[in-house]
Amino acid sequence: VSICQYCYSRFEGKSGQVYCNKDCSIQATKIKRKERQKLESIKQRMKTPRFCANGCGTKLSAYNDKRICTSCKVDKNKVSRAIESLKDLFEFEERL
Ligand SMILES: [Zn+2]
């Protein structure tokens, strides 16, 4: 008895078989391919330094999928939150 490496169900298979059926094998291959692509893009980013698209000059980490640095991301959230609260204020004034 073997255990499928994708769905973890037990199955009777030939020796060396790691997935219980074709579907599991296909899904597992897809995931592996995705992981490999991610790794490739990280490697690519390590070769060419990227800088924050926000123009703050921060060098982006190779592991960062985003185009802006974490501090800019946080600031952006703060800004949008501030805008939201301003909107509330205007709506409140309109109601008066
Ligand atoms: Zn399976």
Ligand SMILES: [Zn+2]
């Ligand atoms: Zn930045």
